[in-house]
Amino acid sequence: MTAGVGSGLTRARASLRRLPFLSRLMTRGSENGRAYLLLAPTVFWLGLFLLVPLVLVAITSLTVRGAYGETVYRWTLANYARFFEPLYVQILWRSLVVAFWTTAICLAVGYPFAYFLAQVPRRHRGTLLMLVIVPFWTNFLIRTYAWVVILRTTGVINTVLQALGLISEPLSLLYTPGAVLVGMVYGFLPFMVLPLYTSIEKLDHSLLEASSDLGAPPWRTFLRVTLPMTMPGVVAGTILVFIPALGMFVVPDLLGGARTMLIGNLIQNQFLTARNWQFGSAASIILMALVTVGLMAYARSFGFEGEELVG
């Protein structure tokens, strides 16, 4: 990840140099120093609201919880040890599985859609892209509640199916792992579609013609040309979906039952309900470490530098 940030900075500096004013600023006297002034607001913001809380969480995770939930500054690794109890490992595993399936389904649904979007005549694309983005205008919580209305026993699906006489008893759709998956896929699909669309849209159509010309039927063209060429979009999309899906607590809270507690809910509970900040912090740090390591390995295997995330 540091490698990605580093090369990102190099690129940013290179593109800043193209502006005459800034290039003078950057090459004159105390050289690059002044250009970094431009980074100051970002550094300040991230420092105050990301780095400081992160350090606090790290410190908290190493302390002992007092009888009333207060922090006792005695160093211990007990909070971390506790996480490796079967119950919590199971929650973590379940979270990974749900995040994996969310990502996989988003990819399976999002890729064809993004491909379609990239083929549609330009004048219609704006409208369709808009439709992808429109849901963001409504609060995510409200959109998730909408699924409750759709899935519950007296909900839209059951009512319609019963009215049609296809079922006699309402199906229990809500508070199941399936419901969680549906809600997650619904919520994260745009994050998969947008980078995929950007990637596919950039694909040079003549490459597909060349592949066909050289004897490749459509599915081989897809595997040998389209997919490898749009891999940056796939990587970006899976990262943008997998990570938030792993930490998601709203959807399992509203659509999942007690049996579908995920790591996001666990952390939320430790902080808000159980008032065990120490254990919540340890769980957070473990989750973060896991994501960071996994992400680096994943990104490195695709030579991914992060620019794809912003299209």
Next chain:
Amino acid sequence: MDAIMIQLAGVTKAFGETVAVRNLNLTVFRGEFLTLLGPSGCGKTTTLRMIAGFEKPTEGEILLDGQPVEGLPPYRRDVNTVFQHYALFPHMTVLENVAFGLAMKHVPREEARRRALEALEMVQLAGFEGRRPRQLSGGQQQRVAVARAIVNRPKVLLLDEPLGALDLKLRKQMQVELKHLQQRLGITFIYVTHDQEEALTMSDRIAVMSGGVIEQLGTSEEIYHRPRTRFVADFIGETNLFTGQVVALSASGLTVETPALRLTVPATPEVSAGALVHVSVRPEAIRVRPEDASGSHGALVGAGTVGSNRLSGRLLEKTFIGAATRLVVEVDAGQLVTVQTHNGDSHSLRQGSPVTLTWEPEDSAVMVA
């Protein structure tokens, strides 16, 4: 060159209201180098894309080696294309690019590798197999594109302005190399270009296209020396055009009268007396000399008889263009005539001085207006 490789019969392609290719009939022989030549929008690329299978003819039929190809997708046609911008796969090495077609045909890996390396050698890119396309120059990419196509030994190779992106010198070199390659492999080439010089240099036959139809089909010499339409005369090389009416016919020649001039042109079967015609005379076919005392102004000497054409005029412009000198002469009727001479021949001529232009009737071509 007797067997027919490709036959287009009454092929029309319309994109909505626009007709790109209109009722095209064309026969290409085995081992032939045929060029589709024309300005952009003349339908030449559309024709090529229909043969490749990227476009479906609105009407008509295409036969490849005697078999109709209708309904066959590009990947089932035994033709390969060299694309205008090469369309090399950026995520593959040069070798992977070249071996792609073989892999699609399930040629064993080792054999595919051997044949791909062979093809690279043929285009003088041995040693480049491990590179990525973006690490190559334009000319090298072009060669990879050619190797990637010929490695499959297609029945027909389609080339869509393959040299368009190269600089002049490299283009000339590649023209020669492509022609040699074609002769060596004996593959039928259909070559699309808007560059008439390229077409004249490389082709066995040229189909000059304009507005979706073939204006003329013939060898380079035929196209150049005996253009059949005004468009062809104008598009190929540089020419002087005179428009007039046929006033006399004889076995050995025609007499054409323009409002101010009288010209003798070779006999042409399809032209009858009274017809309105264009006469084309190439700049290099015209001889120039200082006005001689005997010359009568403007009108043809010995009008009505068959002999050299002779015009009087005034030298307006003289431009040294390297191997030759270009002259622009205003003949008495006010028409401008371009002449190209050897540098020595025009040495004594001064701007504004009176000159006499002469050319033989057989150096001109006549076409019905």
